[in-house]
Amino acid sequence: xxxxxxxxxxxxxxxxxxxxxxxxxxxxxxxxxxxxxxxxxxxxxxxxxxxxxxxxxxxxxxxxxxxxxxxxxxxxxxxxxxxxxxxxxxxxxxxxxxxxxxxxxxx
Amino acid sequence: xxxxxxxxxxxxxxxxxxxxxxxxxxxxxxxxxxxxxxxxxxxxxxxxxxxxxxxxxxxxxxxxxxxxxxxxxxxxxxxxxxxxxxxxxxxxxxxxxxxxxxxxxxxxxxxxxxxxxx
Numbered sequence: 142x143x144x145x146x147x148x149x150x151x152x153x154x155x156x157x158x159x160x161x162x163x164x165x166x167x168x169x170x171x172x173x174x175x176x177x178x179x180x181x182x183x184x185x186x187x188x189x190x191x192x193x194x195x196x197x198x199x200x201x202x203x204x205x206x207x208x209x210x211x212x213x214x215x216x217x218x219x220x221x222x223x224x225x226x227x228x229x230x231x232x233x234x235x236x237x238x239x240x241x242x243x244x245x246x247x248x
Numbered sequence: 249x250x251x252x253x254x255x256x257x258x259x260x261x262x263x264x265x266x267x268x269x270x271x272x273x274x275x276x277x278x279x280x281x282x283x284x285x286x287x288x289x290x291x292x293x294x295x296x297x298x299x300x301x302x303x304x305x306x307x308x309x310x311x312x313x314x315x316x317x318x319x320x321x322x323x324x325x326x327x328x329x330x331x332x333x334x335x336x337x338x339x340x341x342x343x344x345x346x347x348x349x350x351x352x353x354x355x356x357x358x359x360x361x362x363x364x365x366x
Contacts, residue, residue: 173353184251185338185357227291235281235304236355240290 143168143232147239154218155247162213162242164202164228173231174204174211177238180224188213188226198222218246252358254339260364266327269361273320273341279303280322281342281355282314286335297322298345329365336360 144167154160166172176188189197191204191211202213211228223246228239253272261267273280282294284307293306297316308314311329316322326333340355 175354184359185340187354190354231353234306235293235296237293238283238291 143172143230143234143237145228145230145237145239147226147228147242149242150240151243151245153245153247156220157217160213160215160218160222160244160246162226162228162244164211164213164239166209166211166228166230168209168230168232170232172204174202175229175231175236176200176202176211176213177227177229178224179227185227218244220246220248222246252339252341252356254337254358254361256361257359258362258364260366261329262366263329263331265329265365266325267329267363269324269326269337269339269363271322271324271339271341271358273322273339274356277341277343277356278320279342279345280316280320281340282308282322282324283338283340284335285338285360286332291338294324303345326363331365334363334365336362 146165148163174191177185178188179185200215202211204211225241225243227241229236252274255270279298281296284292284294294308295314296304300316311327314324338360339358342353342355344353
């Protein structure tokens with residue numbers, strides 16, 4: 142079975158502080174991992190995916206197969222990063238999402 | 249707008265009733281996915297269609313059905329509605345079928361249809 146766990150429902154950080162949104166997954170095969178983000182009053186949209194190995198809006202995420210994790214990181218949080226973040230896994234079925242973490246960046 | 253379009257945005261109905269949610273995929277996308285988002289369950293995959301054919305089925309109740317038409321738009325039919333069916337229903341689309349790791353499988357989401365069952 143495919144499962145994604147985001148242990149934190151809410152994460153509050155101060156502007157300029159580092160951010161780490163945790164994501165752990167369960168899948169026996171080779172997964173494809175994604176982070177999606179939903180800003181206030183906007184649609185759910187792709188932030189980044191592990192295959193691209195890119196940095197988007199200062200965010201990075203590294204797939205750690207040993208720890209089955211795909212944590213999202215940013216060295217310096219900005220107020221505009223406040224949003225709902227979802228980790229998602231694609232194995233042999235369509236995307237399975239975690240329950241999401243709400244990031245609140247405090248000025 | 250060439251993005252994913254969902255109608256209606258909001259729908260209020262009574263228990264036992266039937267509703268139809270509509271989705272037009274992004275131009276050029278052949279796959280359509282339906283997800284249900286309720287407060288406690290997060291985003292739950294319901295069903296996927298690719299070029300008119302059912303491709304994958306998730307936690308979709310027997311009271312729910314879907315189809316994808318030749319013009320690639322899709323409809324999700326919810327019948328014998330219960331209070332617990334109240335949720336946000338998202339449609340998403342992608343270019344690819346979803347069988348291989350590929351940028352063609354990145355999902356583009358619609359704004360959602362909020363269903364309230366009273």
